[in-house]
Amino acid sequence: MRLVLGIVLLSILYTLSVSGYTAPLSYEQALDRAIQNSYGLKIAQTDIGISKADVISARSEYFPTIQGRGSIERLKGLQSQPGTVTTIGNYVLPTGTRYQNTVGLTLNHTLLDFGVRKRKLTIAKKDVQVKAQAYQQQLRDLKCSVVDAYAKALISYKTLKASEATLHLYQDVFQMKKRLYQASAIPKVEMAEEAIALAQAMDDIEVNKQKLSESLQALSAVTREEYEPQDIELLEFQDSAIESMPVFNEQLTPEAKAFNLQIEQKQAEVEFLKRQYLPQVSWYSYYNFYGYDIDHLSKALHNMGPRTINLGLSVNLPIFDGFKNHAAILKAQLEKQKLAYQRDEKLADLKNQAKVLETQAKAYSVQLQTKATILNKTQDKMSMLQRLSDQQVVEKSQTVKEHIQRIQRQVQVESSIIQGLAAQKKLQFYSSGQS
Numbered sequence: 001m002r003l004v005l006g007i008v009l010l011s012i013l014y015t016l017s018v019s020g021y022t023a024p025l026s027y028e029q030a031l032d033r034a035i036q037n038s039y040g041l042k043i044a045q046t047d048i049g050i051s052k053a054d055v056i057s058a059r060s061e062y063f064p065t066i067q068g069r070g071s072i073e074r075l076k077g078l079q080s081q082p083g084t085v086t087t088i089g090n091y092v093l094p095t096g097t098r099y100q101n102t103v104g105l106t107l108n109h110t111l112l113d114f115g116v117r118k119r120k121l122t123i124a125k126k127d128v129q130v131k132a133q134a135y136q137q138q139l140r141d142l143k144c145s146v147v148d149a150y151a152k153a154l155i156s157y158k159t160l161k162a163s164e165a166t167l168h169l170y171q172d173v174f175q176m177k178k179r180l181y182q183a184s185a186i187p188k189v190e191m192a193e194e195a196i197a198l199a200q201a202m203d204d205i206e207v208n209k210q211k212l213s214e215s216l217q218a219l220s221a222v223t224r225e226e227y228e229p230q231d232i233e234l235l236e237f238q239d240s241a242i243e244s245m246p247v248f249n250e251q252l253t254p255e256a257k258a259f260n261l262q263i264e265q266k267q268a269e270v271e272f273l274k275r276q277y278l279p280q281v282s283w284y285s286y287y288n289f290y291g292y293d294i295d296h297l298s299k300a301l302h303n304m305g306p307r308t309i310n311l312g313l314s315v316n317l318p319i320f321d322g323f324k325n326h327a328a329i330l331k332a333q334l335e336k337q338k339l340a341y342q343r344d345e346k347l348a349d350l351k352n353q354a355k356v357l358e359t360q361a362k363a364y365s366v367q368l369q370t371k372a373t374i375l376n377k378t379q380d381k382m383s384m385l386q387r388l389s390d391q392q393v394v395e396k397s398q399t400v401k402e403h404i405q406r407i408q409r410q411v412q413v414e415s416s417i418i419q420g421l422a423a424q425k426k427l428q429f430y431s432s433g434q435s
Helices: 002-017 027-037 039-062 116-182 188-223 255-278 297-302 325-392 396-431
Strands: 023-027 064-073 086-088 091-093 098-112 230-234 278-293 305-316
Touching: 002 091, 027 116, 027 188, 039 116, 098 297, 116 188, 116 255, 116 278, 116 396, 255 325, 278 297, 325 396
Parallel strands: 023 230
Antiparallel strands: 064 098, 086 091, 098 278, 278 305
């Protein structure tokens, strides 16, 4: 009997400790916070900005380049006899001793490259689109993670609440059995069994508390916010179950679009490399100022004036590079083929995932119908027992136990609903093309 009294005392203390203020949290709120606090989405958004900067860099090759240069120099001749200016290759060997200064502008502009710059710009623009699809993929995966985490937390929350409700009912049954025991209407063994059932109900609450804490920790991992089990109330999903499953088309997924863009990038790279064999035509111009003096630097600067201006065309044609460009073309073609294989493998995996989600959603729908039927039968049985209890044909404790079973089956029904909705939501994310 000491054990029995100890269990009753603990149950009373627990009942007093569960009351308190709770803050509601909905799936929509969790999703908004996960999107706002996601480092993955921020990184993906930054990658888009980086790719846009690459587009600006690729477009810059359509503009001419202008460079300025200047020098101040002291030239010391080492020959005692006057000589002439000599050029050897790109080197100029002047004569005499003097200060000399020069300032000039150089302009270069590519006129014709047979589409090399166009392909570079195409590659850069498609990379922006690839990064945008990566962002959409990251967003879709985040939504699926939030759905999974919230569904598990909601099931744990409902299970805990059901355990708390059944604890009160077990307490009622225990008090009934206690009065019967004190009246010598039931044996001590039956009284001990009720005490064990009450203790098991209390243990179930502690277990379910731990499960809820773990589920909320998993939800915190995606929302980047902390939740306390005793201070939170998880709300139901607002959406109702859909009657017809969405049609999944793997070609509309961000993965398919990203791989197709990367394949187009590789094709543009192959074309760009092939055009390396063609000539490149550019024009250039130099405008130079020059000044000198034998003895004084200041006079050399003062004597500076226009000296030369020239315009010209240049043609660069690669003749032989040791098959380096040929190897680059072969590599790009193989990388393009590899991307096609990776795309097909990924789309096959996504199609299989969609089928699994569709199967889960349908299975939970069937389970829901089965569990609902059982729940209705339990409700009918409980109603009959209630009437019999009112007529004192059966003891009231049996009616309470049927109520406990009804609560447990109700949790199973709600769990099936939550899991079915979660599977349908994820299938919708996969089927929408743009998450």
